[in-house]
Amino acid sequence: MTVPVRTRFAPSPTGYMHIGGMRTALFCWLWARHNAGTFILRIDDTDQQRHVEEALEPIFRAFRWLGLNWDEGPDIGGPFGPYYQSQRSHLYKDAVEKLLAAGFAYRDFDTPEQIAADRQAAEAAKQNYVTIRRSLELSPQQQADLTGQGKPSVVRLLVPRDKKVAVDDAVRGHVEWDCALMPDPVLMRSDGSFLYNFATVVDDAQMQITHIIRAEEHLTNTAVQALLHDALGNPRPVFAHIPFITAPGSNKKLSKRDLQKLKNSPALKKMFDRADEILPQLGWGDSSTLNPVMVEYYERLGYLPAGILNALSRLGWSLDDKTEHLSLDTVIQNFTLDRIVKAPAGFDPEKLQSYQAYWMNQLPLEEKIAGCDKYLQRRQEVAVTNTPIDRQYLGRLITMLGERLRVFSDILDYPEFFLPAGAALTYDEKAFQQRLVTATEAPGLLKKVAELITVAEPFDAPTLDKTVHDFVVAEGIKIGQIVHALRIAVTGKAVGAGLFETLALLGRETCVERINATLARCG
């Protein structure tokens, strides 16, 4: 009979969800789901921030957006609550008492200054620092007296210096540490509050967590935590330290703090730039408020959860030697700890784009329409305009755009399809010059072809295609001499979807009107 799997993710209320943290959370969630187990959200708020609720919102939001549900957590409760560490002090207190009573921990009356001096002395002597444990020489009576006098003290774990701690990590294998080299960690501060490293152990045990899946930077903490579990008489959970994610073009941990450096990476630069182009149109800030380190960046820009999930799953994990496109269900079915890679994985925005493109392509048209519509509506709200958007028209546009549309907000790149009647186009000036000014014959040709377009019947892509090609033959010109001018005339742009489909979608009236406006502009 195996114990049901229980995993947890314990974020701090920081006000945003880090993409790397999301990956860790995903792995925890995946392992729980793979084993039909339980996934728990626990809030590490021992810092006692004032606006925990507010700072938590983006985190919940990220989980909900990606569809990673939790079975127990701060908002829904559960049998092992509360799920805020700040509300669990009584448990930590009990545990400290227990450790003290059993002689596994002791009160240390040394001041922080004293400890710092010890540390410096050891360093100066080029010796490994371990706690001096002066307070251990105090008799129980002396200790009581000191406490009575109001002398502050902390509680430290009495590290068994004659031992080694060994952990069989599910991804790293056997790892061991020599206790003789470890300082005694503080469990409880002099003000009676508790340290993360201790609270975590108490919580993990009380919540009956079976697998601790977390980022590699916690590996060193594991020695103390394992010791603590032993001292508390807890069965040890399985530890699985997954590699962290590194910033593009770097081998350092991807962190929000190095944001300025991140901007120097060309791949990320693009993402920052994109944020500055799109977000302001939607009233959602810009790259200074949302950046690619944050999950919310992707949500706001209209990435698909499937794309993000696929990319995150493949960062440090793989199904086999060729499968790249994985649905969440497929990953759940196949996710095992032993297939987690040990080496750190670099976050690659380009690859994320490609996953995103794949999943966008898989999406049924109806869903693409709904997704894009949301962005168009939002932009109108922000701009305080209200031009009704026909869903069928939008559907035709989306189909025509094909894979040019990678994320929903990409639809905002095509405002020329949503202009109110008579509104002026924004021209790509360079292209305009090249195709309609430098090419001196262009306006004349454009004028002639406009006459044909005016009477083309029916006004659809095949007919227009034929009309223009016949025109080219009749005039004895090359197709390139008219097609570019025509595109700029009706869209203002040098590139875009198929020209004849574009004309057809825009409709006769708009095309003629825009060609005339362009001609007028040529002078």
Next chain:
RNA sequence: GGCCCCAUCGUCUAGAGGCCUAGGACAUCGGAUUUUCAGUCCGAGUACAGGGGUUCGAAUCCCCUUGGGGUCACCA
């Protein structure tokens, strides 16, 4: 610096002694298709950090070196 972890194409990865003259994907570069761009199709280049072992045989096991990283708080 101590301790710990890690090491296959530029990047994500496959590889658990012979299936590897190292496979896939992204990116890059060609070519084809096309009115442009995106895409699509075809093709190319690019990797086992180095050195010692073990073995008939090593990307795979062991050791050393080198390199990178993490962590060393009364932070989380």
